[in-house]
Amino acid sequence: MTERISAIFASEEQAEAAVNELRRLELSDNRIAIVTRHSGGDHRKQEVETGLVAGAGLGAIFGLAAFLIPGVGPFIAAGSLAPVLVNIAGGAAAGAIAGGAGGLLESVLERAGFARHEAEYFGSQLEEGAHLVVADIDSHQYSAPQIHEIFAQHGGQPAPEPKAI
Numbered sequence: 001m002t003e004r005i006s007a008i009f010a011s012e013e014q015a016e017a018a019v020n021e022l023r024r025l026e027l028s029d030n031r032i033a034i035v036t037r038h039s040g041g042d043h044r045k046q047e048v049e050t051g052l053v054a055g056a057g058l059g060a061i062f063g064l065a066a067f068l069i070p071g072v073g074p075f076i077a078a079g080s081l082a083p084v085l086v087n088i089a090g091g092a093a094a095g096a097i098a099g100g101a102g103g104l105l106e107s108v109l110e111r112a113g114f115a116r117h118e119a120e121y122f123g124s125q126l127e128e129g130a131h132l133v134v135a136d137i138d139s140h141q142y143s144a145p146q147i148h149e150i151f152a153q154h155g156g157q158p159a160p161e162p163k164a165i
Contacts, residue, residue, distance in 0.1 A: 001138070001139045002136050002137065002138060002139070003136070003137050003139050003144055004114075004135070004136050004137075005134070005135045005137060005144055005148060005158075006132060006133070006134045007132075007148075007151035007157055007158050008121070008125040008126075008132055008133075008159075009130060009131045009133060009154065009155055010130055010131075010155060012036070012131055014155040014156065015131035015154075018133050018150055018151055018154040018156055019133060021153070022133075022147070022150060025150075027137065031079075031135060031136045031137065032079045032134070032136075033078065033079035033081035033082065033134040033136075034076075034077070034078040034131065034133055035076070035077045035078075035081060035085065035131070035132040035134075036075065036076055036130075036131040037074070037075055037076075037126055037129055038066060038074035038075055038076050066086075075126065079134075084112050084113075085108060085112055088108050088112055105123040105127060106119045106120050106123035108123075109122055109123050115159075116162075117159055117160070117161070117162040133151065133156065
C-alpha cells in the first residue's frame with residue numbers, strides 16, 4: 001500500500017538534505033516530489049540549469065516542470081507530482097482568468113490528492129516561499145514514522161491536524 005508523507009521546509013538547503021536522506025534509503029526518485037515557488041527572473045532558471053549540468057542542488061535531482069497560477073505566481077515541481085500539478089494548474093489557470101485566483105494553489109494541491117487541511121497549510125506556506133517535499137512510500141518497505149523522522153531532522157513540518165469541530 002502506498003502512503004503519502006509530506007512536509008514543508010523553510011529553506012532549500014533543508015529540503016535538499018531531506019531529499020538526499022530519502023535517496024540514501026533508496027527511495028526512488030519517482031516516489032519523491034518537490035514543489036517550490038519559482039523565485040522569478042533568469043537567476044533561478046540559470047541556477048536550475050547549472051544544477052542539472054553540475055549534478056548539485058534540488059534542480060539536479062529530477063526533471064523540473066514549471067507551472068504558473070495567475071494571481072499566485074510561478075512554481076517549480078520535481079518528481080512524481082510534477083506532471084500532475086502542471087496539468088491541474090493549467091486547467092486551474094484557465095478558470096482563474098475567468099473567475100479570479102483566490103485559493104487557487106490550495107485547490108491545485110487538493111486536486112492532486114492532498115487532504116483539504118494539508119492543501120490549505122502547504123499552499124499558504126508555498127506562497128510564503130517554503131519548499132514542499134513529498135514521499136510516496138510503500139508501507140511494506142518503509143514506515144511513516146521513519147519518513148516523518150527524516151523530515152523532522154531536517155526541519156520539515158507536516159501539516160497540522162485539522163481542528164475538531
